[in-house]
Amino acid sequence: MTTLKISNLHVSIEDKEILKGFNLTVNTGEIHAIMGPNGTGKSTLAAAVMGHPSYEITEGEIWLDDLNILDLDVDERARAGLFLAVQYPSEIPGITNVEFLRAAINAQREEHDKIGIRDFIEKLDEKMALLDMPEEMAERYLNEGFSGGEKKRNEILQLLMIEPKMAILDEIDSGLDIDALQVVSNGINAMRGEDFGSIIITHYQRLLNFVTPDFVHIVMDGHIVKSGDASLAKQLEKEGYKGLIQELELDIEINE
Numbered sequence: 001m002t003t004l005k006i007s008n009l010h011v012s013i014e015d016k017e018i019l020k021g022f023n024l025t026v027n028t029g030e031i032h033a034i035m036g037p038n039g040t041g042k043s044t045l046a047a048a049v050m051g052h053p054s055y056e057i058t059e060g061e062i063w064l065d066d067l068n069i070l071d072l073d074v075d076e077r078a079r080a081g082l083f084l085a086v087q088y089p090s091e092i093p094g095i096t097n098v099e100f101l102r103a104a105i106n107a108q109r110e111e112h113d114k115i116g117i118r119d120f121i122e123k124l125d126e127k128m129a130l131l132d133m134p135e136e137m138a139e140r141y142l143n144e145g146f147s148g149g150e151k152k153r154n155e156i157l158q159l160l161m162i163e164p165k166m167a168i169l170d171e172i173d174s175g176l177d178i179d180a181l182q183v184v185s186n187g188i189n190a191m192r193g194e195d196f197g198s199i200i201i202t203h204y205q206r207l208l209n210f211v212t213p214d215f216v217h218i219v220m221d222g223h224i225v226k227s228g229d230a231s232l233a234k235q236l237e238k239e240g241y242k243g244l245i246q247e248l249e250l251d252i253e254i255n256e
């Protein structure tokens with residue numbers, strides 16, 4: 001089992017504190033959903049765990065088993081088994097999807113263990129079929145000209161090809177049509193198992209209808225204010241954040 005442990009994390013952007021003592025432990029085998037109003041620090045959490053240089057960690061720790069993640073560069077974090085599907089994937093003209101994926105897989109492997117072209121193509125064909133992606137997308141430049149939904153599908157293709165231990169999926173469901181939501185959910189569910197853990201950041205219960213989380217956490221004002229099981233997301237859908245603020249007697253103002 002692998003464990004990602006985030007303790008008392010404080011993160012600032014341009015001297016403004018966004019995360020204010022965030023605690024979360026995720027084991028492989030578990031899916032954690034993170035929900036919360038706009039601007040409460042969910043993407044900041046994702047960026048800080050992956051090592052985005054604009055996010056300053058002012059206090060706290062992040063450990064992946066006995067590895068101090070905060071000591072590692074972004075590429076080292078990826079090689080340690082962390083993966084981030086970002087909210088707005090970048091377009092990288094000049095590098096094809098195939099080239100990127102093979103390089104990403106091999107970057108995680110020792111010299112004697114590099115993936116051969118035949119195994120790679122077989123795996124790629126299988127995963128693209130699972131995601132209902134047309135073959136020509138493999139040869140297109142990374143995300144260039146991809147629609148919003150195609151970019152999200154492509155993030156899940158990377159997930160399935162790279163097979164990280166821990167993945168943070170930031171709003172992977174935003175902008176997806178109903179069929180694509182099902183396909184992306186199938187992709188996430190295909191990763192589920194003892195060797196995979198995930199933090200899924202989402203605004204909507206609808207993704208969680210397809211990918212049932214083991215835990216749901218609500219973030220407000222830079223930290224988790226309530227945790228529960230999948231029923232918490234359903235309660236939230238019914239009562240909204242204002243209901244939760246009243247229930248918890250929080251002194252927080254949000255725009256809904």
Ligand SMILES: Nc1ncnc2c1ncn2[C@@H]1O[C@H](COP(=O)(O)OP(=O)(O)OP(=O)(O)O)[C@@H](O)[C@H]1O
Pocket residue numbers: 013014016018036037038039040041042043044045054
């Ligand atoms: N580069 C930046 N400069 C200044 N403020 C920033 C920067 N990046 C993020 N912020 C601010 O940090 C706060 C938290 O942003 P974050 O993206 O983490 O929120 P979120 O919970 O993911 O929101 P959403 O649900 O809208 O995606 C916001 O108020 C945002 O404006």
